[in-house]
Amino acid sequence: MATNYAKMSSFKIKVNSLAMPIKENNVNLVFVQNPPTLTLDFKKPLNKHQKANLQCFASGGVNMVWKSRRKVEITAKKKLTKRRSKYNCTMPSGKKGRFYWYSIQWVDLKKPE
Numbered sequence: 001m002a003t004n005y006a007k008m009s010s011f012k013i014k015v016n017s018l019a020m021p022i023k024e025n026n027v028n029l030v031f032v033q034n035p036p037t038l039t040l041d042f043k044k045p046l047n048k049h050q051k052a053n054l055q056c057f058a059s060g061g062v063n064m065v066w067k068s069r070r071k072v073e074i075t076a077k078k079k080l081t082k083r084r085s086k087y088n089c090t091m092p093s094g095k096k097g098r099f100y101w102y103s104i105q106w107v108d109l110k111k112p113e
């Protein structure tokens with residue numbers, strides 16, 4: 001819990017988050033293409049409600065392109081400018097007060113520490 005989103009009022013939601021129900025993702029965290037594209041491949045097809053409520057975030061926003069009911073590609077709208085940058089995705093789990101969460105930290109080795 002750091003930066004602007006580190007508020008105790010949201011701590012309970014974060015602690016109660018669930019792993020995003022996706023297949024194992026063997027993505028290379030050190031990216032070459034900027035901005036990098038993250039592909040989420042869900043274990044089961046998402047229903048309309050789940051698709052509509054999947055939200056992903058990166059500095060400057062993201063573009064989400066659905067390839068099927070199970071697969072979505074997420075790309076930041078702007079180039080990543082720091083050595084370390086994150087994409088975060090959330091989706092309601094269907095359980096009261098619980099959300100699925102997925103976060104990936106990208107690394108650009110060309111940028112200084």
